[in-house]
Amino acid sequence: MNVRKTRERKPDADASETSVPAIIAAAESRMKVEIPRD
Amino acid sequence: MSVLDDYLVDPRLSLLDKTRIQAQVLVPVLRALRSELGKERADAIVKQALRGWSKQLFAAIGDGVDGSPRRKWAAMHTAMAEMTEHDVTVEMHRHDKEALEFDVTHCRFAEFFRALGEPELGALLICETDFDIAAAGGGEVSFTRDQTIMQGAPSCTFRYKFAPRS
Numbered sequence: 001m002n003v004r005k006t007r008e009r010k011p012d013a014d015a016s017e018t019s020v021p022a023i024i025a026a027a028e029s030r031m032k033v034e035i036p037r038d
Numbered sequence: 039m040s041v042l043d044d045y046l047v048d049p050r051l052s053l054l055d056k057t058r059i060q061a062q063v064l065v066p067v068l069r070a071l072r073s074e075l076g077k078e079r080a081d082a083i084v085k086q087a088l089r090g091w092s093k094q095l096f097a098a099i100g101d102g103v104d105g106s107p108r109r110k111w112a113a114m115h116t117a118m119a120e121m122t123e124h125d126v127t128v129e130m131h132r133h134d135k136e137a138l139e140f141d142v143t144h145c146r147f148a149e150f151f152r153a154l155g156e157p158e159l160g161a162l163l164i165c166e167t168d169f170d171i172a173a174a175g176g177g178e179v180s181f182t183r184d185q186t187i188m189q190g191a192p193s194c195t196f197r198y199k200f201a202p203r204s
């Protein structure tokens with residue numbers, strides 16, 4: 001599942017601690033799950 | 039090759055296009071039934087028919103997947119995610135071995151059926167399938183969803199919980 005970033009960045013946000021982790025989390029998050037072997 | 043190829047009928051078709059084709063036929067039938075039987079009775083008949091069809095279809099697909107209920111669910115859920123990924127926007131909240139929690143914040147399926155004035159039909163053709171897929175997970179996967187965009191809510195709240203695996 002492609003996950004698009006939907007939240008606007010707050011103008012007063014500190015880029016060094018807020019936006020980057022949020023973007024990484026969004027990019028890595030997918031609806032797909034690992035299919036177990038058994 | 040996907041476990042949901044039979045459901046999709048033709049894997050070259052998108053799920054959204056397949057659903058549009060279904061609606062092209064079902065909406066006139068539904069509306070004819072409503073004018074003959076009244077909305078409540080017609081909608082109840084269609085709901086019973088489509089829920090029965092969907093439960094049976096996904097149960098059969100699950101039977102065809104080898105392994106545990108959790109594996110059956112994961113295979114179908116992931117195939118469905120691949121089929122819908124281009125038509126929904128997701129905000130992920132939690133994705134680990136105990137739970138999968140995300141909100142769908144934009145859904146082209148809901149957009150289509152709400153514009154058509156038939157969100158209940160959309161729920162039967164699209165939204166309810168998530169419960170039928172979750173059913174394949176037996177006691178190993180539980181699923182709740184308190185609201186959907188199809189119903190008019192601002193987001194769909196998907197919440198899966200997984201039983202511990204030994």
